[in-house]
Amino acid sequence: MTTSAQQQSPLLDATGVAKNYGAVAALRNASLSVLPGEVHALMGANGAGKSTLVKILTGAIQANAGRILIRGEARDIRSPAAGRRAGLLPVYQEPSLIPDLDVLSNLRLTGTPVEPFRAWVRELGIADLDLRDTARDIPLAVLRVLDLARALAVEPDVLLLDEMTAALPANLAEKVLEVVRRQGDAGRAVIFISHRFVEISALCDRATVLRDGETVGVVDIVPGVEEKIVELMLGTRIVKTHVAARSAAEKAVSAPARPRIAVKDLRVGTKLNDVSFDLRDGEVAGVVALEGQGQDELFAALAGSIRPSGGTIEVDGNQAKFAHPIDAIRAGIAYVPGDRSEALAMQRSVRENIALPFSAALRNWGPINMRKERDTVLGAIKRLQIDTRAQGEVQRLSGGNQQKVTIARWIAADARTILCFDPTRGIDVGTKQEIYKLLRELAGHGKSVLFYTSELEEVQRVCDRVIVIFGGRLVDIFPVEEADEPALMRAAYGLPRGAKADVGILAAPNASEPGATP
Amino acid sequence: MSHFLRRQGWVVGLFALLIVLFIATRIIQPGYGSGDFGSLARAVLPYAFAVAAQTVVVIAGGIDLSVAAMMALTSVTAASMMAGASEEYALFVVPFVLAMGFVLGALNGLLIVVTRVPDIVVTLAMLFVLQGAALLVLDAPGGGAAEWLKALISGTVPIPGLPDAVDAWLPKALLVLIVCLCVIWIPLRRSRLGLSIYAIGSSELAAFRSGVPVKRTRIIAYALSGLFAAFGGLALTMSTGIGAPIPGPYLLASVAAVVLGGVALGGGKGGLLGPIVAVFVLRLVRTDLTLLAIDPNVTAIIEGLIMVAVVMFGAFITMRGRQ
Numbered sequence: 001m002t003t004s005a006q007q008q009s010p011l012l013d014a015t016g017v018a019k020n021y022g023a024v025a026a027l028r029n030a031s032l033s034v035l036p037g038e039v040h041a042l043m044g045a046n047g048a049g050k051s052t053l054v055k056i057l058t059g060a061i062q063a064n065a066g067r068i069l070i071r072g073e074a075r076d077i078r079s080p081a082a083g084r085r086a087g088l089l090p091v092y093q094e095p096s097l098i099p100d101l102d103v104l105s106n107l108r109l110t111g112t113p114v115e116p117f118r119a120w121v122r123e124l125g126i127a128d129l130d131l132r133d134t135a136r137d138i139p140l141a142v143l144r145v146l147d148l149a150r151a152l153a154v155e156p157d158v159l160l161l162d163e164m165t166a167a168l169p170a171n172l173a174e175k176v177l178e179v180v181r182r183q184g185d186a187g188r189a190v191i192f193i194s195h196r197f198v199e200i201s202a203l204c205d206r207a208t209v210l211r212d213g214e215t216v217g218v219v220d221i222v223p224g225v226e227e228k229i230v231e232l233m234l235g236t237r238i239v240k241t242h243v244a245a246r247s248a249a250e251k252a253v254s255a256p257a258r259p260r261i262a263v264k265d266l267r268v269g270t271k272l273n274d275v276s277f278d279l280r281d282g283e284v285a286g287v288v289a290l291e292g293q294g295q296d297e298l299f300a301a302l303a304g305s306i307r308p309s310g311g312t313i314e315v316d317g318n319q320a321k322f323a324h325p326i327d328a329i330r331a332g333i334a335y336v337p338g339d340r341s342e343a344l345a346m347q348r349s350v351r352e353n354i355a356l357p358f359s360a361a362l363r364n365w366g367p368i369n370m371r372k373e374r375d376t377v378l379g380a381i382k383r384l385q386i387d388t389r390a391q392g393e394v395q396r397l398s399g400g401n402q403q404k405v406t407i408a409r410w411i412a413a414d415a416r417t418i419l420c421f422d423p424t425r426g427i428d429v430g431t432k433q434e435i436y437k438l439l440r441e442l443a444g445h446g447k448s449v450l451f452y453t454s455e456l457e458e459v460q461r462v463c464d465r466v467i468v469i470f471g472g473r474l475v476d477i478f479p480v481e482e483a484d485e486p487a488l489m490r491a492a493y494g495l496p497r498g499a500k501a502d503v504g505i506l507a508a509p510n511a512s513e514p515g516a517t518p
Numbered sequence: 519m520s521h522f523l524r525r526q527g528w529v530v531g532l533f534a535l536l537i538v539l540f541i542a543t544r545i546i547q548p549g550y551g552s553g554d555f556g557s558l559a560r561a562v563l564p565y566a567f568a569v570a571a572q573t574v575v576v577i578a579g580g581i582d583l584s585v586a587a588m589m590a591l592t593s594v595t596a597a598s599m600m601a602g603a604s605e606e607y608a609l610f611v612v613p614f615v616l617a618m619g620f621v622l623g624a625l626n627g628l629l630i631v632v633t634r635v636p637d638i639v640v641t642l643a644m645l646f647v648l649q650g651a652a653l654l655v656l657d658a659p660g661g662g663a664a665e666w667l668k669a670l671i672s673g674t675v676p677i678p679g680l681p682d683a684v685d686a687w688l689p690k691a692l693l694v695l696i697v698c699l700c701v702i703w704i705p706l707r708r709s710r711l712g713l714s715i716y717a718i719g720s721s722e723l724a725a726f727r728s729g730v731p732v733k734r735t736r737i738i739a740y741a742l743s744g745l746f747a748a749f750g751g752l753a754l755t756m757s758t759g760i761g762a763p764i765p766g767p768y769l770l771a772s773v774a775a776v777v778l779g780g781v782a783l784g785g786g787k788g789g790l791l792g793p794i795v796a797v798f799v800l801r802l803v804r805t806d807l808t809l810l811a812i813d814p815n816v817t818a819i820i821e822g823l824i825m826v827a828v829v830m831f832g833a834f835i836t837m838r839g840r841q
Contacts, residue, residue: 060727081729096727100720100786101713109713110728 009072011036011189012057012088012158017066018213019052026052027063028213034158034191039184041200041221042193044210045233045489047454050193053210054162057191058090059083071157084110087157091164093292095143097135103146104131112153120149125175141168141270148176152183159183160191165199166292166471167270177203195290196471197226197493211235230489258317260417260448261302261333267310268297274311275474277467279417279450284443286463286480287452288492294472295452299421302450303335304328329357334415338422340402350391351377353405357413380412384438400431407438417448424458436461456488470494528780528788528832532795535828539802547809552674552686554805559691560671560757562801564589565771566695567750569779569793570703571623571743572772575637578739579719579785583641584626585747585772586765587648592619592751594652597661597761608664616748622648623744627737645769652763659762663755670694671756691757695794698749702742703790715739719785775800778825780832800825 012034019027027049034040044050055061057068059077068075070086077083083090097106107114114131121129124145135143144167151159161180165173181203183190194200200207201221209217209232217232219225259278266275272294279285289295300306302313304322313320315331322328325335334357337343344353354377359368381388384404390396394405403423410418420439424432439449439462451462459466459480466483468476468491476491490496543550568585575582596615600608622644629640671691706712714735717725726732750768755761777783778800779793803824807817 079729079731080727081731084729090727092727094723096724098717098720098724098728098786101716105713105716106728109710109717109730111710 008035010034010069011071012191013069013072014053014057015067017053017056017063017068019049019056019061019063025213027056029215030066030210030213031215032057032191032208033218034189036189037184037187038205039180039190039192039203041204041207042191042210043200043207043229043233045456048210048233049213050210051162052213054090054160054191054193057083058088058160084154084156088160089151089154089156089158090160091144091147091151091162093163093166095135095140095147097138097143097146097150099136100134102132102134103129103138106135107131107150110150110154112150116153116155117149120152120179121146123175124149124179125172141172144168145172145176148179152179156188158189158191160193162193163195163292164192165194165196169270195293195493197229197495201226209233226490226493226495230486230493230495234485234489259314260316261450262314262317263302263311264314265311266298266301266308266313268294268301268306268308271472272297272301272308273472275469275472276311277474277477279448281416281448282443282446283464284439284449284451284462285465285467286459286483287450287467287469288456288459288483288488289452289469290492291454293469295469296421297472298469299335299419299450299452302328302333302419304333305335329413329415332414332416333419334410334413334417335419336403336406336410336421336423338425340399340406343406344394344402346395347393350381350386350388350394350397350405353394354380354409354412357409376412380408383411384408385434398428398431400427400435403427403435404431407435411442415447417450418442420449420451422452422454424453424455432458456485456492459483459488460485466491468492527835529792529795531832532779532792532799536795536799536802539799539806543802543806543809546806550809552683552689555687556674556689556691558798558801558805559689559695562797563671563691563695563753563757564750564766565768565775565797565801566794567698567746567753568768568772569775569797570699570790571746571750572776573779573781573788573790573793574715574746575739575743576776576781576783577719577785577788578715578736579722580630580637580736580739581641581773581783582623582626582740582743583638583769584644584648585743585750586768587645587652588619588622588744588747589751589754589768590761590763590765591622591648591652591655592748593754594656594661594761594763596752596755597663598656599661600664600667600755601660601662603662603664605664605666608667611664612667612752615752616745619744619746619748619751620741621744623747624737624741626744627740630740631733631736645765649763649765652765656761656763659760661755661761663759667752667756668759671753694753699790699794702745706742707789711735711738716786719787721786771797771800774821774825778828 010033012032015031017027017030018025030049030053032042032053042050042053056063057077059079059082062078068077070088075086077086077088097103098109101109104114107117126142126145138146144164148164165176168176177199180190180192184205192200192204204221207219207221207229208215209219209229211233216235219228260281261279264276267273275298287295287298297306301308304325304327307323315333320331328335345356355373358376359373384407386404386408387397387401394402397405407418407423424435436458439451442449453459460483463480466478466480466488467474470492471494475494568589571585572582592615595618596611599611626641626644629635630637633640671694673690674685675688675690675693676685677688714725714730717728717730718732718735722732775793775796779788779796781788781793800821803821804817807820
């Protein structure tokens with residue numbers, strides 16, 4: 001790490017940055033040093049602390065510890081306004097133009113000079129922009145470009161781009177990359193957060209890698225560095241090749257004639273494109289994706305809460321059109337969101353929450369059969385071993401028990417397919433294990449589960465197959481035997497999986513030599 | 519032109535509605551003339567200021583339930599200070615009362631920002647506090663007002679060179695309203711502060727990220743609301759010559775006019791002109807219904823229906839425009 005560039009004094013130098021949320025440390029010891037004229041990639045797996053670091057650098061939140069030097073001077077960035085004054089400008093993933101103001105007013109609000117802004121907008125490939133247009137009426141992709149142009153117009157020392165190209169069509173993305181590269185050449189610095197290795201290797205000079213809230217390495221971007229970065233992101237964590245042993249009986253279930261759900265060319269706006277896969281009875285299919293690659297839209301479409309803009313969903317061979325979650329539920333498809341508060345009536349009891357899906361249907365108006373309800377609920381509680389000491393109000397249960405309640409209600413309602421969206425988010429290890437076991441059991445009983453998780457190691461523990469989504473497209477499907485953590489990480493970052501070992505689900509577990517490690 | 523229509527379409531529509539109502543009034547009561555218009559303007563004055571007060575906070579994404587109580591307190595304070603005092607003393611009373619409104623409004627904002635108690639709760643509590651305070655100042659309608667203040671809103675504006683027939687349609691109350699609102703609103707609208715008020719109402723996160731000091735802006739929005747409410751209180755004292763400690767029907771009327779005036783209750787959208795025109799519309803409807811000798815209870819029902827119908831019609835037009 002003794003490149004010649006290292007001798008220059010850095011534009012931005014953050015060291016020892018830490019941030020705690022209660023007992024949880026989002027950042028422990030993060031550092032980031034950016035030199036003039038450099039495009040610097042900031043990388044890390046989900047939850048590594050990238051976004052926390054970005055928020056601290058731009059003044060959106062305050063760090064508990066650490067030192068931030070800008071041009072060698074210690075700066076205390078207490079608000080986004082202070083960040084701007086310090087010459088540090090972010091472009092966030094969500095557009096930050098005020099939706100109800102026109103573009104011109106937005107420029108005035110931030111004190112952005114209009115002429116440079118116009119010039120940058122043209123440069124970035126948008127020919128016909130009316131400054132009197134209200135931000136709300138401008139398409140998302142253009143808004144992001146306007147955000148960038150607004151940042152460029154004040155000539156910041158350090159430009160911070162968070163997933164800048166994610167929502168852009170190819171032609172705009174190309175222009176953006178070009179402009180970003182030239183920023184670097186002009187002696188300014190750019191911090192570039194992206195999940196796309198292709199962009200990073202084309203654009204960036206160095207990369208800082210975060211893991212578990214700590215900076216674990218700074219690498220020069222040279223051909224072939226991807227492997228090193230993946231290694232750094234994973235760290236010394238023991239790479240488990242352990243695959244949950246499946247009994248022969250379990251396996252036997254999973255060979256039906258037609259799939260339980262067949263998704264074909266599913267499209268949701270610009271977020272999800274032409275995704276096709278099958279979900280069979282008796283299997284747990286894992287969805288592997290970095291944040292915001294379209295998995296939210298995929299689950300929402302399957303759960304009936306948004307309408308896809310194209311493609312078909314077949315349930316048991318019949319084409320299904322979900323206009324409302326009730327349609328999906330009637331088809332036996334239940335959605336367990338990662339955020340429990342989206343699923344539960346927090347002030348109500350465990351019993352009511354579990355009974356809601358099967359007792360509350362409009363056609364069942366009239367008195368509820370209390371005995372039947374109680375029996376069903378008790379059965380589900382017992383099966384999931386929900387701690388019912390605080391059952392009067394769901395909000396008083398621990399996160400893990402809350403998550404169990406959201407799953408229990410669908411077991412009580414006897415849903416045939418369960419869509420689990422990151423169900424183990426923020427819950428303790430013991431409960432996690434129980435949930436893994438439960439999902440396996442459900443599959444053993446012939447149910448099907450679609451399981452998205454942000455923790456890659458869970459994939460090996462729970463899933464039969466892995467579906468990889470990257471940039472709104474399904475890029476790969478492979479059996480879990482090939483899914484060790486490096487393989488999953490590479491897949492999640494859209495890197496090719498290397499030589500595909502020809503191993504099917506039914507192959508013997510000893511064939512699980514990590515096929516993707518070169 | 520299309521830009522103007524798209525932005526100001528709602529206000530233009532309201533103006534058209536107002537003109538239709540004037541014509542209807544002339545048909546109902548052929549004798550409806552400049553004098554009646556003058557009294558309409560005087561009657562509208564306190565309502566208009568209440569609406570201005572509400573509009574500012576609603577644009578900033580909040581709500582102020584203490585508007586009417588604030589008007590009552592400022593009104594009785596002004597009336598009790600001016601009772602038996604010299605004419606010149608009123609020159610001191612007016613800025614004092616306005617400052618009081620501003621400070622109390624800022625207090626509203628400060629409580630909301632610091633305690634993070636929802637605005638609806640804070641301003642509701644403030645409603646009771648101010649109501650009580652008003653009764654402490656004057657326990658029954660009373661006090662007085664300087665003659666020059668009263669004269670400020672009665673009669674018409676004599677403009678040299680204009681025929682009396684036209685002059686008669688320019689009541690002083692209308693002029694006072696326009697001047698007071700313009701002096702505060704137009705500079706505000708064009709300043710960064712005004713933009714910031716719209717910004718925090720439209721999207722607090724985006725505003726924060728754009729470098730807007732969200733908390734300070736919110737406090738100022740409530741302070742301006744208090745200032746307008748103090749104008750409203752003064753207008754009450756000016757038109758009646760006394761102060762009344764019990765708040766009038768200005769709170770709900772202000773919310774109604776804000777909605778009718780095209781200001782989104784979610785914040786960030788609309789202007790001041792729409793709600794002010796809406797106040798005229800609502801008062802004129804009431805006048806017409808009274809002229810038609812309709813049961814006052816039915817009048818309230820009709821007012822409610824008109825409001826729902828207009829807002830629904832507006833939403834319908836907007837949706838058609840989007841498609």
